[in-house]
Amino acid sequence: MSRHADTPGAVDGKLFVVATPIGHLDDLSARARATLAEVDLIAAEDTRHSAALLRHHGIGTRCVALHEHNEHEASAELVRRMLAGERIALISDAGTPLVSDPGYRLVRAARAAGIAVSPIPGACAAIAALSAAGLASDRFVFEGFLPAKSAARRARLQDLRAETRTLIFYESSHRIVESLRDLVLELGDERKAVVARELTKQFETLLDGSLAELSQRVAADANQQRGEFVVLVSGADDAEVAAKLADGRRIYAILSAELPPSRAAKLAAEITGAPRKALYAG
Ligand code: SAM
Numbered sequence: 001m002s003r004h005a006d007t008p009g010a011v012d013g014k015l016f017v018v019a020t021p022i023g024h025l026d027d028l029s030a031r032a033r034a035t036l037a038e039v040d041l042i043a044a045e046d047t048r049h050s051a052a053l054l055r056h057h058g059i060g061t062r063c064v065a066l067h068e069h070n071e072h073e074a075s076a077e078l079v080r081r082m083l084a085g086e087r088i089a090l091i092s093d094a095g096t097p098l099v100s101d102p103g104y105r106l107v108r109a110a111r112a113a114g115i116a117v118s119p120i121p122g123a124c125a126a127i128a129a130l131s132a133a134g135l136a137s138d139r140f141v142f143e144g145f146l147p148a149k150s151a152a153r154r155a156r157l158q159d160l161r162a163e164t165r166t167l168i169f170y171e172s173s174h175r176i177v178e179s180l181r182d183l184v185l186e187l188g189d190e191r192k193a194v195v196a197r198e199l200t201k202q203f204e205t206l207l208d209g210s211l212a213e214l215s216q217r218v219a220a221d222a223n224q225q226r227g228e229f230v231v232l233v234s235g236a237d238d239a240e241v242a243a244k245l246a247d248g249r250r251i252y253a254i255l256s257a258e259l260p261p262s263r264a265a266k267l268a269a270e271i272t273g274a275p276r277k278a279l280y281a282g
Pocket of ligand 1: 022023092094095096097098099100101123124125126169170171172196197198199200201228229230
């Protein structure tokens, strides 16, 4: 177990992981603002981007960059500073650091060095979207960004066919049309879904409907392809998954007598909609 700064003899420095707004600049909590104003240093994903937020809130604390390309070296230096007693806040460009954002290496290194790490919670696009989507929210899975290339994206979605929890994805304007198309191809026309766009911003839009309806709607309207997106999709129906799996296993048994197991599983999955991995663990 690592030492903790609240225990006697532990280090004085501390790392605050501070959530910042996902659009509306006023979605910064009072505690986040006070923390950012009081720390010795802010480690920001993009110092120029964060300057606007800090200026808006009258915060003059010095910033250094911590992004995916320098996280390793920057973390070592920040840990050294905290071991010397400095209090540092980590922020990303939007929302909660570490959620599809850098920071994991710094948090891990700080904890390993016995430095206390404290979250200052706030906005997160996935949770904001879930809170307003009206899809089952008791159990959900956050899948982050889907792969950029269609073949890899479809393979990932095939593995999610039997997932019964609500699925949450992040998506960018470059790929929203293609990703919705692949969601329909892999998960079918009928699942209920929500496309949450530009949350907390001027053009905030939450569209709901079946996957097929949403895919068509977004593809047909250039305005609905602009900005930042969270895509939420209802999980698979338990009974439907069980039926597809039974079909998949039957077809796999027939095909695997003639074909290599991986090929048989791929075909059985394509024919029945059963998840390939559940048919063949190879
Ligand atoms: N750390 C952030 C969080 O807590 O949500 C997410 C950072 S990730 C690099 C950026 C992605 O989050 C965007 O591509 C989009 O999918 C989603 N996102 C961020 N802000 C959003 C917003 N205002 N509306 C919809 N999606 C948003």
